[in-house]
Amino acid sequence: MNYLLTSHVWRQDHNGFSHQDPGFADFVANKKADTVRLYFPPDANTLLWVTDHCLRTWNRINVITAGKQPSPQWLSADAAERHCKAGAGIWDWACTGPSGEEPDIVIACAGDVPTMETLAAVDLVRTALPEIRIRVVNVVDLMTLQSHSEHPHGFADEIFDRLFTTDKPVIFAYHGYPYLIHRLTYRRNNHDNFHVHGFHEEGTTTTPFDIAVMNQIDRFHLALSALRRLPQLAERSAQFGAALERKLEEHKAYVCEHGEDMPEIRDWTWPYGTAAEAGD
Amino acid sequence: MDRYWRAANYLSVGQIYLMDNPLLREPLRAEHVKPRLLGHWGTTPGLNFIYVHLNRLIRKRDLDVLYVCGPGHGGPAMVANTWLEGSYSEIYPDIGRDAEGMRKLFKQFSFPGGVPSHVAPETPGSIHEGGELGYALVHAFGAAFDNPDLIVACVVGDGEAETGPLAAAWHSNKFLNPRVDGAVLPILHLNGYKIANPTLLARMDVGELKSLFTGYGYDPFFVEGSDPMAMHGLMAATLDEAMDRIRDIQTGARKEGWAGDRPRWPMIILRSPKGWTGPKEVDGEKVEDFWRSHQVPVSNARGNAAHRQILEEWMRSYRPEELFDAEGRLLPEIAALAPKREKRMGALPHANGGLLKKDLVLPDWKSFAIEVPEPGGRIAEATRLMGAYLRDVISLNGEARNFRLMGPDETSSNRLDAVFDVTDRVWMEGIEPYDVHLAREGRVMEVLSEHLCQGWLEGYLLTGRHGLFSSLHPHRGLHGQPACEMAEDLGGIALAQADRLVELSVDLPCLAPGP
Numbered sequence: 001m002n003y004l005l006t007s008h009v010w011r012q013d014h015n016g017f018s019h020q021d022p023g024f025a026d027f028v029a030n031k032k033a034d035t036v037r038l039y040f041p042p043d044a045n046t047l048l049w050v051t052d053h054c055l056r057t058w059n060r061i062n063v064i065t066a067g068k069q070p071s072p073q074w075l076s077a078d079a080a081e082r083h084c085k086a087g088a089g090i091w092d093w094a095c096t097g098p099s100g101e102e103p104d105i106v107i108a109c110a111g112d113v114p115t116m117e118t119l120a121a122v123d124l125v126r127t128a129l130p131e132i133r134i135r136v137v138n139v140v141d142l143m144t145l146q147s148h149s150e151h152p153h154g155f156a157d158e159i160f161d162r163l164f165t166t167d168k169p170v171i172f173a174y175h176g177y178p179y180l181i182h183r184l185t186y187r188r189n190n191h192d193n194f195h196v197h198g199f200h201e202e203g204t205t206t207t208p209f210d211i212a213v214m215n216q217i218d219r220f221h222l223a224l225s226a227l228r229r230l231p232q233l234a235e236r237s238a239q240f241g242a243a244l245e246r247k248l249e250e251h252k253a254y255v256c257e258h259g260e261d262m263p264e265i266r267d268w269t270w271p272y273g274t275a276a277e278a279g280d
Numbered sequence: 281m282d283r284y285w286r287a288a289n290y291l292s293v294g295q296i297y298l299m300d301n302p303l304l305r306e307p308l309r310a311e312h313v314k315p316r317l318l319g320h321w322g323t324t325p326g327l328n329f330i331y332v333h334l335n336r337l338i339r340k341r342d343l344d345v346l347y348v349c350g351p352g353h354g355g356p357a358m359v360a361n362t363w364l365e366g367s368y369s370e371i372y373p374d375i376g377r378d379a380e381g382m383r384k385l386f387k388q389f390s391f392p393g394g395v396p397s398h399v400a401p402e403t404p405g406s407i408h409e410g411g412e413l414g415y416a417l418v419h420a421f422g423a424a425f426d427n428p429d430l431i432v433a434c435v436v437g438d439g440e441a442e443t444g445p446l447a448a449a450w451h452s453n454k455f456l457n458p459r460v461d462g463a464v465l466p467i468l469h470l471n472g473y474k475i476a477n478p479t480l481l482a483r484m485d486v487g488e489l490k491s492l493f494t495g496y497g498y499d500p501f502f503v504e505g506s507d508p509m510a511m512h513g514l515m516a517a518t519l520d521e522a523m524d525r526i527r528d529i530q531t532g533a534r535k536e537g538w539a540g541d542r543p544r545w546p547m548i549i550l551r552s553p554k555g556w557t558g559p560k561e562v563d564g565e566k567v568e569d570f571w572r573s574h575q576v577p578v579s580n581a582r583g584n585a586a587h588r589q590i591l592e593e594w595m596r597s598y599r600p601e602e603l604f605d606a607e608g609r610l611l612p613e614i615a616a617l618a619p620k621r622e623k624r625m626g627a628l629p630h631a632n633g634g635l636l637k638k639d640l641v642l643p644d645w646k647s648f649a650i651e652v653p654e655p656g657g658r659i660a661e662a663t664r665l666m667g668a669y670l671r672d673v674i675s676l677n678g679e680a681r682n683f684r685l686m687g688p689d690e691t692s693s694n695r696l697d698a699v700f701d702v703t704d705r706v707w708m709e710g711i712e713p714y715d716v717h718l719a720r721e722g723r724v725m726e727v728l729s730e731h732l733c734q735g736w737l738e739g740y741l742l743t744g745r746h747g748l749f750s751s752l753h754p755h756r757g758l759h760g761q762p763a764c765e766m767a768e769d770l771g772g773i774a775l776a777q778a779d780r781l782v783e784l785s786v787d788l789p790c791l792a793p794g795p
Contacts, residue, residue, distance in 0.1 A: 001749070047662040056640075066662050068662065072659060127363075
């Protein structure tokens, strides 16, 4: 049984509260682990891989949540294939600080809008505080988060710990209700450090970015959340934090005045490029 | 045939009540009766009646018939009939076709370690988990799509007929093409009552009832009464007439020059007493033909000798000595009334989709991938690429006719419209010249009821085919309910059903690996 769910919570241009329930994933996650699969491909090539994979399976309930709006593309076909086969992984090209070192903080994401906001948040922090080591983890196959003893796709603890560390703060931007991430990860070593942003039943018909702001899954709130978990930054983070708060006020004033998102939001792109081949 | 029906009724009562002395060779004693009496008698004799008459129709016309049992409480009926025809013992050899097998058959029903009270995935011939209400008819239509030689007889209880999903499901006839799809014969079973109330459809004015189903596009045939012999004659004649009508429709539609009009398919409205042939009264209160027969009509048969006597008289009224030989085997002349081999409804391959499934032919997904020179260096609509991929999935499997895309009118909105390069939306109602991609045939099915999309796809998958449900986010309150098989809600519930069928099919001997 294959489901494609689009036009999800995070775009309410034409619709409103009635179209905002992302709880189908929670409902499916209740079902027996040997049948259910939840996929959150962040872009087109990952969606193609996931679709192809699902149409090859039997005895499964596959739920694919994907966007239909014009969105930035992150991974080439080969990179998408590697990433999807793993189910989740570190996006080296998006991390900051020297490669291979333990990060100061992990920012993780599942879903297309959370992924974009995560990368935009990384951009903000990287610009203001270049010395912070951020690791970006993207999750396509949500059930990798669950313990291997509970779900056949669940990562072994060693693999999970390699991605999420055992002691660093993890900001997790998730497409749906945040509790599901806690449910899936509660046995993991680093669970106490997980801070999940997701849908909080806020908002109705408004701009795409505004509904993200209302649920605090936008780049500014994610960056603020990261700052709060990095006490070593002290004064510098206070100044940066104040700037982020001002941005949120500016955003609210702008959308209420103009009815669309600020140009710097609409036109944001990942400014750093990468090596010859995108993604990993 | 009446003896066959009596045998099925006898076995049904036995399953609900007995754990020993299955053939009543000795007087019924307390220890023969189960300590906890669990099950539903009310709907069961009607289901048995329908099963026996479908057997006759199958043998007479050499049909492939799938029996979708909407009143899922009627587990005893489906188990009894598949045991009588032999398909049950083939799948579960431990439950033999003799007195010892009958004893086990009785004991295991609604018993720890045994089988559930409802029609369930482990019931031979079933694609429909009973108990939750609303999905029988959509499952039936899902099974009929792209199965031109299949007849799906779908029993809709008058309780289930009060639900929203079932009410919408009658419109499925607007999506069934008589040339390339099979037929669904709905049998609306008005036994008049649910748990402690009458049912709406049974109390409706007959003229209104007829208008309702005429308005849905059906031609209702009424079978009404309580005298068994009269009812046998009426039911046999009516099924013959309905089947003639189905064949006429199909023959006409499968000839050159078919105009493409939506046919007026027959349906049967069967009005028979709830708890038919059971105790008329217990403790001075009306039971047969009333809601008190819904579950277990004689509730204290173990502890109360008078109740036990009612039960014994009731079971003996079927005259088991005329039905089973000394070893407990169904007498050969009665057994001969069942269809043979895969024509038996408990052995129909369509009800075991894993037997029939063929893998999809899939294109190379990378040929649809876009170049991403660097992260964020490109803007695209993810689902638009998926649409191109699905277009080729539809083309490559066009001849196999085993893939459908279903959803609540969002194929285009979801940017999957590339599929319309190679197919259309199926639509049996009027088509205007300015309509877009509507046709009598098509791989895309769109209707706003997500219940229909979900149920059609489940029926389609469980009979061995493939598909994809494409939707916006399922609406609040629709899929988001905490769900178990008995919860009230719709999408969630239907999914619970799909999940249960899928998960059970992984382990069950009666089912090949499924969807």
